[in-house]
Amino acid sequence: MRKSLLGKIWPNATALVLFAGFVFPVYWMFNTAFKKNGDIISEDPVWFPTSPTFEHFKTAVNAEHFWTLVRNSVTVTVVAVGLSLLLALFASFALARMRFKGRKGVILVFMIAQMAPWEVMVIAIYMIVRDADMLNSLLPLTLFYTVMVLPLTVITLRNYVAAVPKDLEESAMVDGCTRTQAFVKVIFPLLAPGLMATSLFGFITAWNEFPMVLILNKDAEAQTLPLWLSKFQTAFGDDWGATMAAASLFAIPILLLFLYLQRKAVSGLTSGAVKG
Helix, strand or coil: CHHHHHHHHHHHHHHHHHHHHHHHHHHHHHHHHHHCHHHHCCCCCCCCCCCCCCCHHHHHHHCHHHHHHHHHHHHHHHHHHHHHHHHHHHHHHHHHCCCCHHHHHHHHHHHHHHHHHHHHHHHHHHHHHHHHHCCHHHHHHHHHHHHHHHHHHHHHHHHHHHHHHHHHHHHHCCCCCCCHHHHHHHHHHHHHHHHHHHHHHHHHHHHHHHHHHHHHHCCCCCCHHHHCCCCCCCCCCHHHHHHHHHHHHHHHHHHHHHHHHHHHHHHHHHHCCCCC
């Protein structure tokens, strides 16, 4: 009886410790954002701000080019995720459903591209963008982010397509649908969980990317929000209150998107492929 009880408590206790370890930095970020400067630099940690302040958020929002950088980040991220999903949707269907010479080699190329560090291409990418006279432009960033998230998107969606029974597609074609209509009407609705998961991954990857925009876009108005996080300094050093407030604002879209897509992904798993 005691062993059975310990067997139940031990995994739950371990999970709680791991959860606390992952959540605490996020809590401390939001906590610091609402503290006064005196509480931030206090030797004794202030676990809960006694008198919360919004001054740090005002400093962050009123920073130079803030709304321009928000527009740049949203534009680059949304377009890159949309392009990668569109390309990956057709590529994953071809790799999962069609048999052609070199198919396994294509899959291997996507896997290698996912594992290879993109940093090895920084110099080549910079020289190409420079020679094309496209520095300080959002287009190269958008294309780079699309290529960066595309391999894993294709691999993930291919697994979802392969998991859909082929009989559903064949039944739709027997009923008069073309292959394209069968894909749109039968397979595509069942890919909702995969589309949600891959879009979330792509959004996080493109939203957080820092080094490439630092290299390609030196113009302040052509940069994105990750660079904005590094600019809160005063004559006395880093402004940690404004930095944590900016980091909190930067993380909110990711948290909201995760909560929204998580609900959609679960509902997509149970949405009917068969009508009663």
